[in-house]
Amino acid sequence: MYAASRGLLTLAALLVAASLVVASVAQAQPAAEFYRGKTITLIVPADPGGSYDLHSRLIARHIGKRIPGEPAVVVQNMTGAGGLRAINYLYEKAPQDGSVLGMPVQENTLADVLGQSEARYKAADFNWIGRMAPGVDVIATWWTSGVRTIADATRAAVPLGSTGPASGTSLFPLLLNNLAGTKFDIIPGYKHTEMLLAIERGETYGAFTSLATLKTAYPTWIPNKRIHLLVAISPEPVAELAGIPDLLSLAKNQTDRRVFSIFATASAVGRSLLTTPGVPAERVVALRNAFEAMTKDPEFIADVGKTKAEFGPMPGAALQKLIVDSRDVPTQVLERARAAVRR
Numbered sequence: 310m311y312a313a314s315r316g317l318l319t320l321a322a323l324l325v326a327a328s329l330v331v332a333s334v335a336q337a338q339p340a341a342e343f344y345r346g347k348t349i350t351l352i353v354p355a356d357p358g359g360s361y362d363l364h365s366r367l368i369a370r371h372i373g374k375r376i377p378g379e380p381a382v383v384v385q386n387m388t389g390a391g392g393l394r395a396i397n398y399l400y401e402k403a404p405q406d407g408s409v410l411g412m413p414v415q416e417n418t419l420a421d422v423l424g425q426s427e428a429r430y431k432a433a434d435f436n437w438i439g440r441m442a443p444g445v446d447v448i449a450t451w452w453t454s455g456v457r458t459i460a461d462a463t464r465a466a467v468p469l470g471s472t473g474p475a476s477g478t479s480l481f482p483l484l485l486n487n488l489a490g491t492k493f494d495i496i497p498g499y500k501h502t503e504m505l506l507a508i509e510r511g512e513t514y515g516a517f518t519s520l521a522t523l524k525t526a527y528p529t530w531i532p533n534k535r536i537h538l539l540v541a542i543s544p545e546p547v548a549e550l551a552g553i554p555d556l557l558s559l560a561k562n563q564t565d566r567r568v569f570s571i572f573a574t575a576s577a578v579g580r581s582l583l584t585t586p587g588v589p590a591e592r593v594v595a596l597r598n599a600f601e602a603m604t605k606d607p608e609f610i611a612d613v614g615k616t617k618a619e620f621g622p623m624p625g626a627a628l629q630k631l632i633v634d635s636r637d638v639p640t641q642v643l644e645r646a647r648a649a650v651r652r
Contacts, residue, residue: 340595344378354395360521375599391473400430405587416477439600440623444579446542450515470504597625
């Protein structure tokens with residue numbers, strides 16, 4: 310019986326060793342060979358119709374022919390918890406072989422830095438492939454709300470819809486309440502499209518949303534003065550928002566300015582593409598090269614123009630550095646940032 314047991318243990322050890330060899334061979338598989346005949350899934354953390362979906366579908370239409378092996382690329386919408394459902398899935402459950410891509414909600418790149426318990430990932434561990442466009446966000450209020458400026462929002466409660474605790478729809482109103490004295494009343498439970506419709510229906514006074522979504526999904530609101538833009542969330546001035554205060558201008562001291570800079574990093578990340586941790590380096594390089602080649606392709610650029618999508622690309626290596634560097638802040642500033650988004 311002892312000999313038989315030893316035989317079974319030996320067989321088990323051989324099977325484990327064989328599986329490790331197979332896994333090693335799969336990891337070493339050339340990119341073209343790996344991707345040939347495959348379908349890449351691109352996870353979008355938002356409903357169809359918004360800017361995340363728009364940019365993801367643009368990529369899906371064009372990037373496959375640039376990747377060695379020319380795989381098909383399909384989009385899968387995975388909504389929930391202000392984007393956390395999708396990014397947690399990408400970190401914890403998605404295959405770590407380069408067959409799954411994602412375009413996370415830009416504010417989700419802050420959640421792990423801020424120590425939010427719902428964020429079961431580290432943004433710097435992902436392999437960042439490239440940026441389609443920076444994501445300029447705004448807080449907008451409906452024209453009949455009586456709230457026309459950020460100063461107005463410091464005088465009385467301003468109900469704003471929210472999609473989830475780790476999304477910008479909660480984080481930025483909380484940040485401004487705690488550091489700039491606003492009185493935004495955050496009302497959770499909305500999907501993003503419902504959140505914007507709620508403004509029109511009078512359920513709320515306004516919302517935190519992207520400038521791109523307003524321009525594409527609600528193109529008449531700004532030119533017809535149906536909304537007031539209270540603040541622009543961007544690490545740099547936005548020409549078309551001249552006269553609208555930017556986030557950093559609301560800082561009352563240098564420490565708070567550093568805090569606001571951390572949050573503005575999300576805008577710099579914008580509509581960016583990533584793949585999971587653990588992907589072989591050769592495939593990461595292949596995906597980054599494909600993305601960069603795509604952004605220079607005249608056919609792709611024409612499609613961007615036709616869809617009126619925001620466009621301001623950044624290569625994957627530079628994007629990865631941006632994410633990593635955003636974590637390098639003094640402890641005092643980080644603690645202030647975490648305190649600023651506590652309810």
